[in-house]
Amino acid sequence: MGCGFHFFLYNAAFAVAVVFISSCLHQSNAKVHDHDHGVVADSKLGGCDFSRGSWVFDDSYPLYDTSVCPFIEREFDCLKNGRPDKQYLKYKWKPTACELPRFNGQDFLMRFRGKRILFVGDSLSLNQWKSLTCMLHASVPQANFTLGRKSDLSTFTIPKYNISVKIDRNSFLVDIVKEKIGSVLKLDSIRSGDSWIGYDLLIFNTWHWWLHKGSKQPWDYIQYGDNIQNDMDRLVAFKIGLTTWSKWVDSSVDPALTEVFFQGISPTHYNGEEWNESKSETCKGQTQPISGSTYPGGPVPAAAIVKEVLSNMSIPVTLLDVTTLSQLRKDGHPSIYGIDGQNGNDCSHWCLAGVPDAWNEILYASLVTSTA
Numbered sequence: 001m002g003c004g005f006h007f008f009l010y011n012a013a014f015a016v017a018v019v020f021i022s023s024c025l026h027q028s029n030a031k032v033h034d035h036d037h038g039v040v041a042d043s044k045l046g047g048c049d050f051s052r053g054s055w056v057f058d059d060s061y062p063l064y065d066t067s068v069c070p071f072i073e074r075e076f077d078c079l080k081n082g083r084p085d086k087q088y089l090k091y092k093w094k095p096t097a098c099e100l101p102r103f104n105g106q107d108f109l110m111r112f113r114g115k116r117i118l119f120v121g122d123s124l125s126l127n128q129w130k131s132l133t134c135m136l137h138a139s140v141p142q143a144n145f146t147l148g149r150k151s152d153l154s155t156f157t158i159p160k161y162n163i164s165v166k167i168d169r170n171s172f173l174v175d176i177v178k179e180k181i182g183s184v185l186k187l188d189s190i191r192s193g194d195s196w197i198g199y200d201l202l203i204f205n206t207w208h209w210w211l212h213k214g215s216k217q218p219w220d221y222i223q224y225g226d227n228i229q230n231d232m233d234r235l236v237a238f239k240i241g242l243t244t245w246s247k248w249v250d251s252s253v254d255p256a257l258t259e260v261f262f263q264g265i266s267p268t269h270y271n272g273e274e275w276n277e278s279k280s281e282t283c284k285g286q287t288q289p290i291s292g293s294t295y296p297g298g299p300v301p302a303a304a305i306v307k308e309v310l311s312n313m314s315i316p317v318t319l320l321d322v323t324t325l326s327q328l329r330k331d332g333h334p335s336i337y338g339i340d341g342q343n344g345n346d347c348s349h350w351c352l353a354g355v356p357d358a359w360n361e362i363l364y365a366s367l368v369t370s371t372a
């Protein structure tokens with residue numbers, strides 16, 4: 001899933017101020033109204049920002065043992081696939097200005113007793129969903145659970161708590177429709193949204209597939225309005241599609257009933273120049289995070305687009321800003337210990353246990369804040 005790119009285009013029509021959205025355990029739960037940019041969820045207090053910090057060694061990690069998580073996906077189970085080093089399991093994310101609470105699965109289950117949680121997105125959403133289900137299972141290992149899949153919807157439940165955690169595998173959020181001319185990616189259509197209504201918590205993600213070309217591209221044409229073409233600038237297409245999603249949220253989600261998160265851009269590590277090694281270096285063979293809190297390769301342009309789109313929404317959406325903390329983990333990918341083994345080099349997804357557990361710790365901390 002190589003997602004490196006060298007193009008960067010911003011439409012003047014979309015040039016708006018970027019409003020940084022973050023969550024912090026010590027911040028207030030007040031919603032701040034910005035007359036230019038709608039409502040922004042979770043104002044910061046005291047400069048606390050979960051997205052800024054560094055990885056520190058902590059021998060009490062990982063949060064669970066994949067060998068006793070009976071439903072771990074093989075593609076993420078790096079130890080089972082033969083990864084010999086284990087130090088990558090022993091890091092926790094430490095924000096600079098605040099303490100990130102350790103995930104408490106039993107508290108999570110009590111808070112969401114009788115609730116329905118839905119992840120919507122691509123295989124990075126699957127990565128986070130699988131991480132959360134293993135974390136919850138580890139907190140109540142003797143509790144019965146169910147796990148099933150029907151089409152693109154997978155469901156994990158713990159009946160004792162009447163909680164369901166589902167994932168709808170949807171790579172673009174907007175629709176791909178099969179027509180006479182072929183499969184068409186429709187940037188202004190989001191019929192799938194009907195199935196997302198009524199959940200207590202929604203966590204969305206998209207980006208991974210927007211750069212795929214050739215045999216990995218799942219559509220033949222791309223359409224915006226009445227204009228159908230073979231291709232277009234992918235960053236521009238991403239922004240249009242994400243804006244369509246944001247309008248759906250604004251018009252369809254009741255914020256009194258449903259809390260909405262957006263999982264930020266998850267980076268790849270296919271180009272060693274980004275962390276001051278040779279260009280040919282990848283995540284393969286990496287055994288330690290990048291030290292410090294700054295990624296030498298700089299920001300991911302798609303992350304700025306996400307923040308722009310979220311800042312213009314009327315419904316409060318909390319950004320799980322996981323980009324930088326994930327950029328620092330060049331050691332956290334499956335590499336040759338993924339589903340393709342020695343025939344592949346997966347520097348896109350993440351080993352479990354691993355980096356997505358920190359994403360879920362931030363999700364948990366944000367929920368603790370919002371329900372305190």
